[in-house]
Amino acid sequence: MTVTFADLGVNDRLVRALTAAGITAPFPIQADTLPDTLRGRDVLGRGKTGSGKTLAFSIPMVARLSETASRSRTPNRPRGLILAPTRELATQIAATLEPLVLASNLRVTTIFGGVSQNRQVTALDRGVDIVVACPGRLEDLMKQRHVFLDEVEITVLDEADHMADLGFLPGVTRILKATPSQGQRLLFSATLDNGVDKLVKQFLSNPVQHSVDEENSPVAAMTHHIFEVGGADAKKVLVQRLASGEGRRILFMRTKHQARKLARQLTEAGIPSVDLHGNLSQAARDRNLAAFSAGDARVLVATDVAARGVHVDNVELVVHVDPPAEHKAYLHRSGRTARAGSAGDVVTVVLPEQRRDVAVLLRKAKIDAAPQRVTVDTPAVAELVGPLAAYVAPAPKEPAPAPKTRGPRTGGGQRSGQPRTGQQPRSRSSRGGHAGNSGRRGGRPTSARSESAGYRG
Template identity: 70%
Template sequence: MLLTTLTVAFDGQHVVKRFFTPRARPAFGADAGAVRISAIDFAHRQFRHLVLTERAYLAAHSAEPILKDIKLTTGTTFADLGVGESLIEVLAARGISHPFPIQIETLPDTLGGRDVLGRGKTGSGKTLAFSLPMVSRLAGRPRRPARPTGLVLAPTRELASQITATLQPLAAVNGLRVTTIFGGVPQGRQVTALNSGVDIVVACPGRLEDLMKQRLISLDSIEITVIDEADHMADLGFLPGVTRILAATPSGGQRLLFSATLDNGVDKLVNRFLHDAVLHSVDSSDSPVPQMVHHVFHVSGAAAKKDLVHRLASGTGRRILFMRTKHQARKLAKQLTESGVPAVDLHGNLSQPARDRNLAAFSKGEARVLVATDIAARGVHVDGIELVVHIDPPAEHKAYLHRSGRTARAGNAGDVVTVVLPEQRKDTHALMRRAGIRVTPQEVTADSAAVHELVGDIAPYQAPAPKQVAAPKKAGAPKKGAAPKKGAAPRNGAAPHGSPRPRSAGSGGRRRGPRPGRMRQETS
C-alpha cells in the first residue's frame, strides 16, 4: 500500500491549494499555515475523496481545528486522463475542474475502447464517466437517419432526460446530435428526430423496443452502448428487454455497464455482452455515504408527525420528502403550497409534460420542496439538495439508500431524516441495521432544538398562485349534443322536438350489416 501525504493550504474556510507526493509514512502536524494529512491509495496510486472530521483533526493535532469538515480531492486533471481540450472547456464552464474517483479509474480504459463494468453509488459521477468517452470516440462518424452510433439505456424517463442534459453540451462541441426516447408521450417527435439524423440515443427500454418492432430505428450501426443503473433495470423487470436490445447491436461494439450491484441477473448480462471487461469499483455497493448525516426522529403520533413534516419542509434550501403512495404525495404537495411552502409532486400518475414541468420548477428553485414516491429515488439528479426526509420509511434497505442518495452527491454534504411512528420503530431499527447506518433515535416534536438546528432559517411565506377560473359560458347556448328546449325553434332545419326526423330519400335507417367491401373474412 502506498501512503500519500497531501499538503493542503487553507484560507480559513476553503481549500485553496493542493499538493500531493508519495511518502513512506504518514505525517501529521501544522507547518507554515498548512495541514498535512495522510491517505492510503488502495489500488491505482490515486488519492481518493477524504473527509476529515473535527474529531479526527483534534485527535491528530490536539489543537483547535481550522475547519469542521475538510474535503479533499485528487490532483489528477481531465487532461491527464486524455480528455480533449474542447470538452474540458465545457466542463470548466459548468464549474467542473477535477474528476471524481470513478472518472479517474474508468476514463483511461473507456477512452481506449475497452469494455468496462463500473460499480459506484449514485452521485459518484457515473454520467460523465461514460459521456466523455462516448462523445470523444464518436466524433466525426457519418450520420444517417434512424441509425445512431451511440446508445445509452436508462431505467426511468427522468434519468434519461437528465443524462441527455449532461450529454448535449459535450456532444455539441464535437458536432454530435443527441435525442431522448421514452414512453408516456406520443412517439411522433421522437421518430421525426430519428429521421432527421442523430448520433446518440438515450432511451428507456420499453419505447426503444416499440420503435425497433416498427422498424423506425436500427441498431446495426451502434459502436458504443451504455447500460446505466443496470441493477434498477433488474428491479423494474427490464432485463429481458435490455437483453434483446443488446443482441440487436453489433457484437464488436464497446459496452459500458454501470451498476451498484451484480445481482438479479445483472451478472448474466455482464457475462454475455461484455468482453474482457475491466472492473472498476468506487466504494462498496449499497454502503452509506460519509458526507451524509442520518437522523431518526421518533414522534408520538400522526398529529405530531404532520407538524414535524411541515417544519422540516419550511427551510430555505431544496429538500425531497418521500411518501409511500401517489395520493399522499399529491395531497402533501398541495397542503404545503397552500401553507406558503412552494412544493411540487412527482409520482407515476403524472403525465410526462407534468413531470417535466414539476422537475423544472424544483430545479430552478420555483419550488423548494419535491414530494415524491419511490419512482423518483433514481430519477432525480438535482444539485444542491440539502435534506431528504423519509416520511414513510421504505420496506427495503436498498430503497432507503437510493432515496437518501438524492442528497450528499458528488462530495457535497447532506442530511437524511426518517420520521418514525411508535408502531414503526422495530421495523425501522432493522432497516437501519441492514443499510449499515448507525444512528441514535431522538424523541422530537416540531419545536425540538434538534429540528430547529437541522431546518435552519425559515423561508419567507410565499402566497400560492391564484387558481385559474374557467370563463363562464354564454347564456342560452345549449351544450353540444343537447336537445333543444321544448318549443324552441329548430336549428338548421331540424324537426321540432318530439317530431320524427325526416329521412332522406333512399335512407333505410341505421345500417345493420357490414359495409360493402368490408365483409370480415372467416379464418379456416
C-alpha cells in the first residue's frame, strides 16, 4: 500500500497545496523523516542529492508555523530559519516553499550576498515568518540589527557538508547560538565529515537519524560513461556534439573563463547556451538559470557553483568537460541529472594524461564504468546524444557606438594637421581601418530571457 502525505500526518491544507503542485506521493526521505519532524523532534537527515530533502524540511516548518500564523508578525524577528550554502540553493528552497506558505498565510524571504540589501531589509522590517539565508549576508544583517533570531522556533541547516567545504561553519555556529536552544533543529547533509558531526553534537537535542542511502552512493537511475579522446581538438568536437541534442544538458568546467568561453562558442555554433559561475552578478545568474529552465537555452555551462543547489527539471545529460578534482564534487555535479526518480546520463571526457587521476576519482566515488575510446562518429556517442536539435541563429551582436567626429577649432593658432578655414574636417571613421570599429569584438550573445525559472524542490 502506497503511503500518502496525509498518512504521515501532513494537514489537509498542505496536502492540497502539494497536490496542486503535482506532488502526490512522498519520496523515501520524506516518508522517513516527516513523522518525527511533524512531532517536533530534532532530526538528522542524510540522503543523496536529488532525493527530496527540500520538501522533507519545508513541510514540517510550514506546518509548525501555520499553527500560530494568526498572531501578528514581529518586524525583524522571523520564526523559521533555513540556512543554505549558495544563493542558487536559497532561491530554489524559497521557490519550493512558496506554494506551501501561500496556502498557510505565511511569508518567506531570501537573504544572500551579491545583491543590494535594501529589499531584504525592507522585507524584514515588514515582518516575515521564514527566512532562507546564506550565512555571510545573514551575519551582516544581524550585526546591523536588521534581524534578530531570538524568536526562531525551527531552524534548518541544509547541505551542511557543503557549508563545511566552503568554510562557513564558524559563521553557522554563531548563527545557531543566536537561536533559542529549545527550538526544533533539522540538519540535512550528504556526509557527516569536516566538522558537521560537531554541529550535530552541539546543537541537536537527542536527534533521530534517517539515512535513505549509503553515504556518497551514486544514484541508481544514473548511467555513467567514460569517453576517452586523443587530444584537445578531438575533445572540442566531441563536447560540441554532446551539447547538440534536443534535451537539457549541463556541462561542467573547472574555470570561470572556460565556462564563459564555451557558452559563447556553443551559442555561436547554433546551440543556445548560458553560463553560470562566480563572476556573474546575481541578476545575471538568475537570468541565465531562468533561460535554461524555460528552454530558451538548452545548455548550461557551469563551474562547481552549480554542482549543488541548482535543480532544473528534466536535465538529461551532465558532461564533465573538465573532470573535477575530487570524488564528492563528481557526485554532486552528476546529481544535477537523474533527480527525484528520473533517469539521466553522465559523461566524463578524458584526455590521455588524465586517465590515472580519473580512475582514482571514480574508484573513490564507487562508480563502475569502463572507459571507451571514442570519436564524434562512435555509435555510443550518437546513441547518447539522440536526435540533433535544430540550428538556432545567435542573436546579433550590438554594434559599437559610432565614434564622434572632431569639429573645427575656434580661436588660438592653427595646429599642424587642422583643417583650414572653409575645409570640412575629416571624421575618424573616414580614416582607413576603423570604420564602425569593425576590428573590435562585440558583446557576448545572450539567450532570450524568461520571467520564471519554474524551479521544483
